[in-house]
Amino acid sequence: MIQVAVFGYGTVGSGVVEVIEKNKEMVNKKSGEELNVKYILDLRDFPGDPYENKVVHDVDVILNDPDVNIICETMGGVEPAYTFSKRALMSGKSVCTSNKELVANHGPELIRLAKENNCNYLFEASVGGGIPIIRPLNYSLTAEKIEAVTGILNGTTNYILTKMEQEGADFADVLKEAQEKGYAEKDPTADIEGYDACRKIAILSSLMTGKNVKYEDVYTEGITKISAADFAYAKKLGRSIKLLAMSKELANDETLAMVSPFMIDAEHPLHMVNGVFNAVFVRGNMLGDSMYYGRGAGKLPTASAVVSDVVDCARHMGKTIMCFWDAEDVKLAGIETVSRPFFVRVGETDAAKVQELFGNVEKVKADGLEDEFAFITETMTEKEFAEKAAKLSDMRSRIRVENV
Amino acid sequence: MIQVAVFGYGTVGSGVVEVIEKNKEMVNKKSGEELNVKYILDLRDFPGDPYENKVVHDVDVILNDPDVNIICETMGGVEPAYTFSKRALMSGKSVCTSNKELVANHGPELIRLAKENNCNYLFEASVGGGIPIIRPLNYSLTAEKIEAVTGILNGTTNYILTKMEQEGADFADVLKEAQEKGYAEKDPTADIEGYDACRKIAILSSLMTGKNVKYEDVYTEGITKISAADFAYAKKLGRSIKLLAMSKELANDETLAMVSPFMIDAEHPLHMVNGVFNAVFVRGNMLGDSMYYGRGAGKLPTASAVVSDVVDCARHMGKTIMCFWDAEDVKLAGIETVSRPFFVRVGETDAAKVQELFGNVEKVKADGLEDEFAFITETMTEKEFAEKAAKLSDMRSRIRVENV
Numbered sequence: 001m002i003q004v005a006v007f008g009y010g011t012v013g014s015g016v017v018e019v020i021e022k023n024k025e026m027v028n029k030k031s032g033e034e035l036n037v038k039y040i041l042d043l044r045d046f047p048g049d050p051y052e053n054k055v056v057h058d059v060d061v062i063l064n065d066p067d068v069n070i071i072c073e074t075m076g077g078v079e080p081a082y083t084f085s086k087r088a089l090m091s092g093k094s095v096c097t098s099n100k101e102l103v104a105n106h107g108p109e110l111i112r113l114a115k116e117n118n119c120n121y122l123f124e125a126s127v128g129g130g131i132p133i134i135r136p137l138n139y140s141l142t143a144e145k146i147e148a149v150t151g152i153l154n155g156t157t158n159y160i161l162t163k164m165e166q167e168g169a170d171f172a173d174v175l176k177e178a179q180e181k182g183y184a185e186k187d188p189t190a191d192i193e194g195y196d197a198c199r200k201i202a203i204l205s206s207l208m209t210g211k212n213v214k215y216e217d218v219y220t221e222g223i224t225k226i227s228a229a230d231f232a233y234a235k236k237l238g239r240s241i242k243l244l245a246m247s248k249e250l251a252n253d254e255t256l257a258m259v260s261p262f263m264i265d266a267e268h269p270l271h272m273v274n275g276v277f278n279a280v281f282v283r284g285n286m287l288g289d290s291m292y293y294g295r296g297a298g299k300l301p302t303a304s305a306v307v308s309d310v311v312d313c314a315r316h317m318g319k320t321i322m323c324f325w326d327a328e329d330v331k332l333a334g335i336e337t338v339s340r341p342f343f344v345r346v347g348e349t350d351a352a353k354v355q356e357l358f359g360n361v362e363k364v365k366a367d368g369l370e371d372e373f374a375f376i377t378e379t380m381t382e383k384e385f386a387e388k389a390a391k392l393s394d395m396r397s398r399i400r401v402e403n404v
Numbered sequence: 405m406i407q408v409a410v411f412g413y414g415t416v417g418s419g420v421v422e423v424i425e426k427n428k429e430m431v432n433k434k435s436g437e438e439l440n441v442k443y444i445l446d447l448r449d450f451p452g453d454p455y456e457n458k459v460v461h462d463v464d465v466i467l468n469d470p471d472v473n474i475i476c477e478t479m480g481g482v483e484p485a486y487t488f489s490k491r492a493l494m495s496g497k498s499v500c501t502s503n504k505e506l507v508a509n510h511g512p513e514l515i516r517l518a519k520e521n522n523c524n525y526l527f528e529a530s531v532g533g534g535i536p537i538i539r540p541l542n543y544s545l546t547a548e549k550i551e552a553v554t555g556i557l558n559g560t561t562n563y564i565l566t567k568m569e570q571e572g573a574d575f576a577d578v579l580k581e582a583q584e585k586g587y588a589e590k591d592p593t594a595d596i597e598g599y600d601a602c603r604k605i606a607i608l609s610s611l612m613t614g615k616n617v618k619y620e621d622v623y624t625e626g627i628t629k630i631s632a633a634d635f636a637y638a639k640k641l642g643r644s645i646k647l648l649a650m651s652k653e654l655a656n657d658e659t660l661a662m663v664s665p666f667m668i669d670a671e672h673p674l675h676m677v678n679g680v681f682n683a684v685f686v687r688g689n690m691l692g693d694s695m696y697y698g699r700g701a702g703k704l705p706t707a708s709a710v711v712s713d714v715v716d717c718a719r720h721m722g723k724t725i726m727c728f729w730d731a732e733d734v735k736l737a738g739i740e741t742v743s744r745p746f747f748v749r750v751g752e753t754d755a756a757k758v759q760e761l762f763g764n765v766e767k768v769k770a771d772g773l774e775d776e777f778a779f780i781t782e783t784m785t786e787k788e789f790a791e792k793a794a795k796l797s798d799m800r801s802r803i804r805v806e807n808v
Contacts, residue, residue: 019547019690029614030546032726124544130691132544139543140528140536142434143423143711210433269697272676286423286708287534287698293673294694304690307547315726322436322719 002031002314005039005062007084008075009046009055012098012125015303016072017051020310027307031314038068063087070313072306073097078105089113089121096309098125098302104199104215107206108327115320122309122321127200128153130301131294132308133280137207138323144284146208150246150402153200155276155296156184156191157223157243161261162274165240170228183276193222194243194259201245204280205257207323208247211330219258219335226261230397232366233345233374239263240271241399254333262402263343269404289404336383341401345374347394357388376401406435406718409443409466411488412479413450413459416502416529419707420476421455424714431711435718442472467491474717476710477501482509493517493525500713502529502706508603508619511610512731519724526713526725531604532557534705535698536712537684541611542727548688550612552652554806557604559680559700560588560595561627561647565665566678569644574632587680597626598647598663605649608684609661611727612651615734623662623739630665634801636770637749637778643667644675645803658737666806667747667780673808693808740787745805749778751798761792780805 004020006013017037020027028034039062040054049055062068063084071088073095075081081102085095090113097103103110103126114121124134128151137146152158156178163174175192178184190196202215223243234241242264247257264271269291273279278296283289295301312321346354348371354361361375372394377385389395408424410417421441424431432438443466444458453459466472467488475492477499479485485506489499494517501507507514507530518525528538532555541550556562560582567578579596582588594600606619627647638645646668651661668675673695677683682700687693699705716725750758752775758765765779776798781789793799 023547023549023690026549027547029728030726130688131694132540135544136536136540139716140539140712141708142715143427143431143708145427145430269676272673284534284708286427286704288702288705290535290696290698292694292696295692298692300690301692304545304547304688308544311546312543322434324433 001034001036002069003036003038003067004070004072004310005041005068006037006072006074007041007081008073009040009042009044010074011299012302012306013040013072013074015299016074016306019300019303019307027311031311033314035310035314038065059084063091068093069317070310071095072310073099074306075099076101078102082106085110085121086113089117089119092117092119094120094122094313096122096306096313098306100126100196100199100203104202107203108212108325111323111325112327118318118320120313120316120321122312123203124309125302125305127203128278128280128292128294129296129298130305131278131280131292131296132305133204133292134207136292137204141282141284141287144287146282146284148246148248148283149204149208149280150244150270151201151204151280152242152270152273152278153245153280153296154191154197154243155278156188157197158273158278159183159276160192161223161226161241161243164226164228165231165234168228168231171224171226192224194220197243197245197259201247201257201259205247205255205330206325209249209255209330210324211326211328213247213255213257213330213332217332219260221260223261225397227397229345229366229369230399232369233343233364234263236364236366239265242270242273244270244402250333254331256333256335256338258335261399263399264402267404268402336386337381339379339381341379342377342385343374343399343401344377344389345372345396346392347372347396350392350394353392357391372396405438405440406473407442407471408439408474408476408714409445409472410441410476410478411445411485412477413444413446413448414478415703416706416710417444417476417478419703420478420710423704423707423711431715435715437718439714439718442469463488467495472497473721474714475499476714477503478710479503480505482506486510489514489525490517493521493523496521496523498524498526498717500526500710500717502710504530504603504607508606511607512616512729515727515729516731522722522724524717524720524725526716527607528713529706529709531607532682532684532696532698533700533702534709535682535684535696535700536709537608537696538611540696541608545686545688545691548691550686550688552650552687553608553612553684554648554650554674555605555608555684556646556674556677556682557649557684557700558595558601558647559682560592561601562677562682563587563680564596565627565630565645565647568630568632569635569638572632572635575628575630596628598624601647601649601663605651605661605663609651609659609734610729613653613659613734614728615730615732617651617659617661617734617736621736623664625664627665629801630803631801633749633770633773634803636773637747637768638667640768640770641667641780643669646674646677648674648806654737658735660737660739660742662739665803667803668806671808672806741785743783743785745783746781746789747778747803747805748781748793749776749800750796751776751800754796754798757796761795776800
């Protein structure tokens with residue numbers, strides 16, 4: 001029997017207990033041994049809960065119990081999860097986490113600690129919720145040199161953008177509705193400003209390169225400036241606007257990592273990823289393009305990913321599963337040298353200036369927006385674009401364009 | 405150093421050697437040890453090939469060499485691959501294969517032999533080419549009860565259907581063009597009649613249920629009857645026609661497995677899978693829907709999948725990786741009790757009969773097809789539909805409808 005403890009009995013933590021219970025037969029079979037949830041760590045009591053007698057308030061009860069083999073850390077936030085995880089690993093207990101904040105901040109250290117103590121630190125649930133993406137990167141695409149990873153990694157923003165697209169609505173209205181429906185938090189900053197996606201791409205980017213990508217250094221732009229007018233043009237152009245988190249290997253051993261809204265065309269596999277769904281698009285040097293799609297959040301999908309890590313730990317007791325994420329920092333490229341086309345909206349009064357700066361671009365008009373037009377530039381560097389854009393007197397928006 | 409032998413120096417086999425060579429650094433790092441291709445088994449000689457001195461014609465040279473740890477079996481066909489694989493496994497050498505024919509015919513026996521000899525029989529490349537799907541089913545979705553797997557598993561037919569859709573062309577013309585371009589074989593039977601997809605879904609279905617699904621028992625219908633007229637209506641209906649291979653858990657412990665063209669709507673994640681791309685859509689009881697998308701064939705993608713199995717074997721020397729596929733046959737459901745809507749095309753002279761048999765259906769007309777119309781039925785069993793359809797005097801086509 002393998003004894004499991006769950007740290008944090010919130011949405012994901014209670015989901016973990018539910019998955020282990022509901023899919024008991026399958027989970028035990030795949031683990032090769034029976035799993036038992038022995039403890040649940042939470043500050044609160046849960047009177048009436050079927051597992052109320054497993055709840056403890058003192059982490060030492062769990063960390064000092066030699067029977068406990070695996071910890072599911074679903075507390076979120078850096079502290080006290082960080083301290084608890086370190087102590088667990090140092091006592092040879094594997095830790096499976098959904099905590100992207102902690103993984104993005106201290107991944108390499110916790111992975112090293114696991115290795116030193118012949119146990120595992122696994123984090124499938126930290127990116128893409130229930131979509132298996134960490135394990136495919138670590139176990140499946142092992143014959144590949146991965147050249148790029150591009151993801152829709154935040155369900156809240158993708159829900160908002162999809163609604164804006166489908167209903168022609170403005171950002172503020174859709175955000176309000178999403179908050180009422182519980183798809184967006186009361187304080188939505190982490191989602192709409194791209195901070196959540198930023199932590200996730202830092203994790204994927206680290207696994208892609210095998211080095212450490214500091215999330216603080218990842219260029220991050222949210223979706224707050226995207227408007228109904230932008231979507232009106234996108235529709236005319238047969239395109240969609242998505243918040244993409246991307247990481248690419250560039251020349252000179254540099255890596256580009258960024259989060260930003262992008263205009264993508266209908267041929268792009270991420271174009272069909274709507275609502276709360278997430279997806280990760282991976283380009284390998286042998287395999288070419290592949291994509292992993294599914295529910296990026298939610299109690300049971302996320303819990304399922306945590307439990308898949310528990311099964312993996314159970315299959316590898318006493319043995320550390322390989323994971324390449326060194327503490328050495330990756331060489332991050334500045335975005336200003338990266339080239340791409342840009343979508344631009346300007347007032348009609350800028351027409352001559354546009355011609356002068358960007359040449360003979362194709363003017364696109366949208367209904368009800370008589371005093372302006374839009375166009376897509378040639379491929380140019382961010383720096384070059386910024387310099388030209390600064391010379392426009394009435395630029396109303398600019399969105400990066402990404403082609404497959 | 406881990407010694408590898410490649411059986412069959414054809415397209416995939418030479419791709420395996422190329423991937424191991426080109427991505428040496430990555431492959432060795434992920435394997436934890438250096439890989440070396442010691443032998444290539446082929447009846448032919450390859451004068452001038454950089455690996456010509458590794459070519460041997462006698463399998464015994466390889467099987468009797470205790471240094472060889474891992475075999476890549478990329479010969480295709482049942483014999484002699486079956487005999488060679490058995491002998492390799494019985495001497496404790498792991499086998500990684502792209503041979504769907506062999507896996508579909510003898511999977512459970514070869515998996516058992518591997519277990520008995522503390523080695524591995526892995527077959528990631530046998531389904532979906534380079535798309536990681538076997539490993540996600542075996543390692544990632546371990547906390548899930550998988551309820552259904554639906555795939556576009558054959559690139560040739562998907563290429564043909566995509567071309568028919570985009571160009572309004574007829575089957576025979578597109579097939580001819582595909583043959584000229586090398587996307588379809590001279591004898592295209594195995595692809596266009598669905599036999600290839602049938603073997604692949606038998607494999608996925610076996611992994612889903614943990615029991616054996618005999619491919620001979622899987623209901624299989626190809627794409628030869630699909631016409632430009634069918635696509636004209638599909639377009640009107642905002643739908644597409646795809647050759648789907650599916651497996652579903654039904655009540656009473658029965659499993660439905662079938663290959664058939666289906667009409668799917670634009671909301672279905674498989675709708676966007678065009679050309680030679682493949683995808684597998686998986687429904688789990690906790691995770692909900694997920695999808696795995698990529699190149700389903702081709703030298704390097706398929707070889708990359710074989711090499712990912714080699715890396716997995718290298719990481720697990722002397723240890724058998726869990727795989728649940730018992731020799732016990734699964735209880736396959738007959739398709740006649742399965743319910744779904746059907747798309748039907750009939751001559752206008754059948755209009756009254758349609759009303760009598762199917763009620764007030766919505767008539768759909770397509771340009772240039774004045775003497776006929778189409779409709780989609782209510783959900784009904786295959787049996788019920790077949791009985792009604794037999795009473796129509798001028799039914800021109802019927803295509804199953806699949807909704808997400």
